Amino acid sequence: MRRLLGVVFVVGAVAGCSSPVPGLPAPASGAGPSAAPAPATTTATTATAAPAAAGFTVIAGGDVLIHPALTEQAESDGGSGRDYAPLLAGIRPAVEGADLAVCHLEVPLAGADGPFAGYPRFIAPPEVATGLAETGYDVCTTASNHTMDHGEQGALSTLDALEAAGLAYTGSARDREDAETPLVLDVPGAKVGWLSHTFAFNSGTERPSGKPWMSNVIDVGEIIAEAEAAREAGADVVVASLHWGVEGSHEATAEQRDIAERLLGDPAVDLIIGHHAHVVQPFEKVNGKWVTYGLGNQVARHAEPKGTTEEGALARFRFVEQDGAWTVSEAEYLPTLVDLGPPIRLLDLTETGEGARAAEAIARTEEIVTSLGADADGLTRPGA
Template sequence: MVRALLDLGYDSCSTASNHTLDRDVRGVRTTLDVLDAAGMKHTGSARTPEEAATPLILDANGVKVGQVAFTFGFNGIPLPEPWISNPLDPQRVIEAARAAKAAGAEVVVASLHWGTEYEADPNDDQRSMAAAILADPAVDLIIGTHVHTVQPIEQVNGKWVVYGMGNEVAKHEEPRGTTEEGLIARFKFVQGPQGWHVEEARYRPTLVELGPPIRAVDLSSVPPTPRRTEALARTDEVVGRLGAAAHGLGR
């Protein structure tokens, strides 16, 4: 699976989620070992305190991009050590982003596992945390996961937050329709007198078709069917319900 993700173009991933500790510390180590063996960069959990303290910095066309990752919790499982994974707290996110900038990152993306499952609207905690985090110059973009359904994209403090990308690949025991819908967000950063900022914000709606065969499709480019048309309309409505189009978000 990791090899396939690399082949698709993924360079890194977040390993901070409510399932990080499902198989205790051994599961964390095994996951990170597999990612390392395949060449997939990762952040959000760690095998040692030293690894946890080392910022992940990627090269994107010569620009140093830092990624930090945090999760709202671990399904009630206590952290065996405080450095194993990253509980979500706005100040901790900001401090990690500042550390990434100090280590050379020019742009920092925060991957946040948060929100209320199956709810299209971001909850109050998501919105207040996004405002607090994006008020700090160390964080340039928030990408959200967890809720298994598409949530809005919003501009906050002049920066962007994707509250929830839905599911890109998923097959639930009881499909809800919305749980098969997702999006891929794309942000183009440029450097100006005040530093790096997003010049272009776009998203691509996706749908997992349960088949057989199961496949993920880009709703922007495939021929329409009733199900695809429904998913596309719903995704567009949800993504834009906090006014993102007025700030330049497009497809």
């Protein structure tokens, strides 16, 4: 949990306000969460025409893992500066088209002058946040095993960069008050709460003593309590982003499946979005609700690319209200591919899916995401 900047600020379980945080620009019109969404209107064209079911879409991407080669590409694209937007431009139409778009920022961000570093202790330039915002993202989840790679200073400079770019965040916080304020966002006709937790941190990079709010750790009881707090703050739908599983494995672990069973068996949690493995993992319907165990890398440039580490997926869900309850009416996955170029570019394979390499990525992603029967439960791929 954390406070929301630049979208909607809801304080605890007391009262919300619909105006942006002072000092940040008002949200742009169009897709994405807004401070005061206009009610949907429909115009009947015939006497029997019925209005479309009210609803909203959310889209979430995989790990944003900024290796030095991606920064070199951003420097090349930016000329006199660093510009990550061209790298991500391939997914911009899909991201902008959702009512709420959430990225997973796996690495800390530094100030403008760095220093910057790659594996094993990442820290990337602040322009990464600008590029994500220009791509259409509204929020970034920040709880990962790399959150504390550069200690408290790195965690706080990450939040500085996100705020400067107009992005909300969840998963880490500045202080206890920040951490105890649920992230609740306005979308057309509803409010969405979003949580972010990680399984642990890399060796030697633990949270500072007495400051557990620096990054959230997976604990089923705590996640449910936070989800309940988000609902008390007005959320109609609550999503949990979890950094978990085994790197390089396409299979969800028994622990992942157990956590999903417990969380999705509770009425406070509606959807789980998974990260960390750097390869795609299955989607599954559990207790009537969806979990994506792992969306792979959204963007990365490993020193030794494996093919599977360049493949990922965007997860898109449409929520509709029926009898006072919000449920997923459409579940989709959009295969993605990091084209290593040069130049390095992230591709949405539902839009650019030609060639043998794209066909290979689409086929492998489809096999993995449906391996637990998600297709039988209604998961689809646009254009398939």
